[in-house]
Amino acid sequence: MAWNEPGNQGKDPWGNRGGKDQGPPDLDEVFRKFSSRFGGGGGNFNKMGVLLVLIGAIIVWGLSGLYKIEEAERGVVLRFGEFHEIVGPGLKWKPTFIDEVYPVNIQRVNRLNASGLMLTQDENVVTVQMEVQYRIEDPHKYLFRVTNPDQSLSEALDSALRYVIGHTTMDNILTVGRDKVRRDTWEELEGIIEPYDMGLRVVDVAFKEARPPEEVKPAFDDAIAAQEDEERFVQEATAYSRQVEPQARGRAERMLREANAYRERVVLEAEGEVARFTQLLPQYEAAPEVTRERLYLETMEQVFSNTSKVMVDNKDGGSMFYLPLDKIIQGGGSAPMVEQAPANRQTSTSSSGARTTSSDNSTGRSSVRQGRN
Structure with a gap:
């Protein structure tokens, strides 16, 4: 049976018997009884209690201002809501309710992804996924330059990626132009976020995935396989040319040197014959028979040597x-x-x-x- 039902003569929650008084007890009366138990007057107790409360509040306020900044963090201090300073790592103290501290990790590499179906320059649709890696360089700018710097960076990455994909053909995106797409996206992204001065620095942009839509994927797989075969054949032909070309150059050089040597030998022999004939002619004119006999003997000696x-x-x-x-x-x-x-x-x-x-x-x-x- 509830305490306030008719016929209930028990105690109510306020300590009244018989249910005659339904209201709560007098608080002033309760406080006076409590102070009288400590043997002091009401005024003295009030002063001491206030002093103890103030001392306790000061201690709690002072202890609540202790905080720690990690080695990889920097603390942005606001005083009455206005930027005051940036503090380094270590154990610090701040006046509670006056200063507010926002720790920001400046060494961690943060990552954001952008992906989706995008239209290429040759009016094909391709699924592209790219990841940007960045660090926080200026904690103050990161917190207060824009409302949400991470979301702003993600939207800038998506915009830069769609712009670059829209100016690139699908074959380049899927095959040999991936690195160029990555570098162009990086440059375009930095150009977009530079005016906002968000305190971020882009560390790297990674081209994670590029694939055609699932409906036409088999045809593009065949095209990629043919492209790979073409590159393999080109590499094999290049290797063969590098092997054969030095040998051919060596043979050509050897033949050229042999021809030059033969030419020099023939020319020298001809010049020697001419000089010998020039010296022999006066002797032949002086004594034809003797000269002819001597030439015959020298020739026979050479033949029968x-x-x-x-x-x-x-x-x-x-x-x-x-x-x-x-x-x-x-x-x-x-x-x-x-x-x-x-x-x-x-x-x-x-x-x-x-x-x-x-x-x-x-x-x-x-x-x-x-x-x-």
């Missing part, structure tokens, strides 16, 4: 010939064949001047054959 035969002139008609064995032995060759020329004629002989000899294979002895007139 590498043969094993000896040319003798048997004008005496004798049958004995002197065989120069000492020169034959020094030559280290087999005994030369000596042939007798007819009388009053010159025939082929060896350069040693020996008469014609022949080897007898059965007896190992040398024999002399005498020519007859």
